Amino acid sequence: MKNIHRFLLVFFLAVSVSTVFASSDEHAEPASQETHEKEKFEPGSFIMDHIADAYDWHVFSIGDFHATMPLPVIVYSQSSGFHMFLSSNFHHGHASYKNFSIATEGEYRSKVVELVNGQEVRPFDISMTKNVVAMLISMAILLWVFISVAKAYTIRKGKAPKGMQSVMEPIILFVRDEVAKPAIGEKKYEKYMPYLLTIFFFIWLNNLMGMVPFLPGGANVTGNITITMVLALFTFAITSINANKSYWKHIVNTPGVPWWLKFPIPLMPLVEVMGVFTKPFVLMVRLFANITAGHMIVLAFVSLIFIFGQINTALGLGTSVVSVLFVVFMNLLELLVALIQAYVFTLLSALYFGMATEEEHH
Numbered sequence: 001m002k003n004i005h006r007f008l009l010v011f012f013l014a015v016s017v018s019t020v021f022a023s024s025d026e027h028a029e030p031a032s033q034e035t036h037e038k039e040k041f042e043p044g045s046f047i048m049d050h051i052a053d054a055y056d057w058h059v060f061s062i063g064d065f066h067a068t069m070p071l072p073v074i075v076y077s078q079s080s081g082f083h084m085f086l087s088s089n090f091h092h093g094h095a096s097y098k099n100f101s102i103a104t105e106g107e108y109r110s111k112v113v114e115l116v117n118g119q120e121v122r123p124f125d126i127s128m129t130k131n132v133v134a135m136l137i138s139m140a141i142l143l144w145v146f147i148s149v150a151k152a153y154t155i156r157k158g159k160a161p162k163g164m165q166s167v168m169e170p171i172i173l174f175v176r177d178e179v180a181k182p183a184i185g186e187k188k189y190e191k192y193m194p195y196l197l198t199i200f201f202f203i204w205l206n207n208l209m210g211m212v213p214f215l216p217g218g219a220n221v222t223g224n225i226t227i228t229m230v231l232a233l234f235t236f237a238i239t240s241i242n243a244n245k246s247y248w249k250h251i252v253n254t255p256g257v258p259w260w261l262k263f264p265i266p267l268m269p270l271v272e273v274m275g276v277f278t279k280p281f282v283l284m285v286r287l288f289a290n291i292t293a294g295h296m297i298v299l300a301f302v303s304l305i306f307i308f309g310q311i312n313t314a315l316g317l318g319t320s321v322v323s324v325l326f327v328v329f330m331n332l333l334e335l336l337v338a339l340i341q342a343y344v345f346t347l348l349s350a351l352y353f354g355m356a357t358e359e360e361h362h
Helices: 001-017 034-039 041-049 129-157 163-185 189-207 225-242 245-252 268-311 315-358
Strands: 019-024 055-061 065-070 072-077 081-086 100-103 114-117 119-121
Touching: 041 268, 055 129, 072 163, 081 245, 129 163, 129 189, 163 315, 189 225, 189 315, 225 268, 225 315, 245 268, 245 315, 268 315
Parallel strands: none
Antiparallel strands: 019 065, 055 065, 072 081, 100 114, 114 119
16 A cells, blocks of 8 residues: 555656646747737637647646646657657647657647658557546556555454445445346356446546546546447457357347348348447447537536627626536536446446346246
8 A cells, every 4th residue: 555655646746846837839929919819719629629638738727828747658650660758849849859749630630640751640659648647547546445445344354344445335335236236147246246346436436537627637538439449348358258158149040030030131130240249339439428528518618708708808707607607517417427427337238248148048
């Protein structure tokens, strides 16, 4: 436990020391008053920039002054090999660094690209982006919590739960008794409990951290479709590996279906095979869409303040009252959605495991 505490302390100290205070206009020529007047607020860019992944972590802004935490950029180029540097090298007036830059438009927008023979080429990118760092922080928190709880159970064996134990035990029992057992069965549920608990707490914690507007929160982890895709693929892999003979037999030769739906055109088998792949697809899209939609709605209400403020200052101030009230309401609703989405993903995964391992009825 001391090692985990030291790791977290060193990490946040390193973050604090390496924070780069950079202004977007720091090395640019001063803009004229007329240019500032013509500058318009773009809600689309504002929303997408906040929910998208990034190579640095925005901390706060005051006017044109932006405080950001640089993150390690790690890329492999076929022409020049591995490169590792901080994302701050892309700032301070430098559009590129060692022929690498962040694309501002096109297919690779907001991604690191390399300029090769006058063309933008996407290198193999394993950078420590905002979402990656957020996942590492959430994993460190989960390890700290569960190692503490496990240690407490060892020390206080046979005694009533206390402290963190009393918080975590009802949740764990809920997942076991209300999700795993009914969906998988009394005899087989224990095998899948570690995975079900892991995805439940991982999704729930990252949903909650995504609602926190300051470091170490604010990353849109579960609103990133690549992350939800990986979680869905884990469920798909576990389902396929543990599926029994009866499960595959049902897919190939669905019982109780008229023969003319199977021969000469195997219509039902094709539908069943499609169902095997649509199940993880639904898991992926449901989590991504619900979390992203919640963030976008909140940001849209915030955008209304600036949109109406450009028309008239008083109108912007009046709109801010309504927008703030709706933002507070949406945040309260998102607290519930954060838990519901973790529960739904875990429940559906358990149902898929139960369907794949169910014995054939005669």
